[in-house]
Each structure stands twice: as structure tokens, then as C-alpha cells.
Amino acid sequence: MGAYEQSSHSRPAVVTNAGKYNRVQTVAATSTFEPTGSNMGKAFIIGTGTAYKIYGSNGGTVSGSDGTVAAGHVIELGVKKVETGASTVVYILS
Numbered sequence: 001m002g003a004y005e006q007s008s009h010s011r012p013a014v015v016t017n018a019g020k021y022n023r024v025q026t027v028a029a030t031s032t033f034e035p036t037g038s039n040m041g042k043a044f045i046i047g048t049g050t051a052y053k054i055y056g057s058n059g060g061t062v063s064g065s066d067g068t069v070a071a072g073h074v075i076e077l078g079v080k081k082v083e084t085g086a087s088t089v090v091y092i093l094s
Helices: none
Strands: 024-027 043-048 054-055 062-064 077-084 089-093
Touching: 024 043, 043 077
Parallel strands: none
Antiparallel strands: 024 089, 043 089, 054 062, 054 077
């Protein structure tokens, strides 16, 4: 056989829902996002900024002004709604 050998192997099928989180929804600066259906948030990550308010799926909020959430950390909290201000990006994981 030459430099290129054919194989009977085929490409694996696309695996869905393979991880704990399988979708990332970016909430850009100065916007509001309310996830529904398959976009329902199971967790979130603060990308940048502190001008945000995260509404928990069963009540309560977490705000950037609280100073309790550091950027880059996965926070496992059901997300009902996200509001962002200037220079703030939040990622919702579902």
C-alpha cells in the first residue's frame, strides 16, 4: 500500500449531551437574557465585569455588587434570567 491507506473505519457519530453542560449561551454587555426550554441554565460563568444580576430559577439573585462571584468560576445555580451592564459578559451553561 502507498502513503495513503484506506481504512474501513468511519467517523464516529456526533455525541449529544455528553457532558455535564452541553451548551454555552453568551449574554453580551448591556442586555437581558431569559433562558427557556433547552437553553435553561444549570450554571453560569462571569466572563468579564461586575455589572450583572443573575436570577435563580427558584428565586433569589446574585449581583456583581455583592462581590461574591469571581470571574472565570463555574457557579452551579439554576438560571432564570441574566441582566448585564456595560463591559460585562456572562456565560450560561446548560
